[in-house]
Amino acid sequence: MEADSMHSTIERMIRKSKINVPADYVLICKKACLKNPYKVQYLSHDFFKAVEGNVNFITSIRPGKRVGDPQVVDLKAIKYTKKNVFFKLRHSELEWRTFPIRLPVNPKCVDFDTLPTLYRARIPIKKEKYEHLQQLKNSLEHDYHAFYDQLPHN
DSSP: OHHHHHHHHHHHHHHTSOOSSTTHHHHHHHHSOSSSOOOOOOOOGGGOBOOTTTSOOOSOOOSOOSTTSOOGGGOOEEEEOSSOEEEESSTTOSSOEEOSOOOOSSOOOOOGGGSOBSOSSOOOBOHHHHHHHHHHGGGSOGGGHHHHHTOOBO
């Protein structure tokens, strides 16, 4: 699988690298594959959105309801439109099958950027973890100490 290959490539690169701060992972991931560099996005707390109550959910994507009917693990492809959800059990199938589910009558189509943010600030870490990270600073160059000093903690 492509994801396994990517994970393995990044893991090999990490073994050869020194990690001082989380941002170092971004550079390592970008450098892991030279032929086709991976696209990497560094996420912060304000990336995550509060979807609960703001977006309609489908409670199940199981294509069957009875014993012997297809299960979620049998799905090969899912296609979502505003009016319905479709699936295929084989990639070679020409026709899409309709999911046996009811979609909301008036589905909310919400742009990701308009959703409220889930976190207003960085999530604090436990005091014990903060103290352990302070001890770790003894093995890091002085330039990185400020990152560990500024970590929000309880």
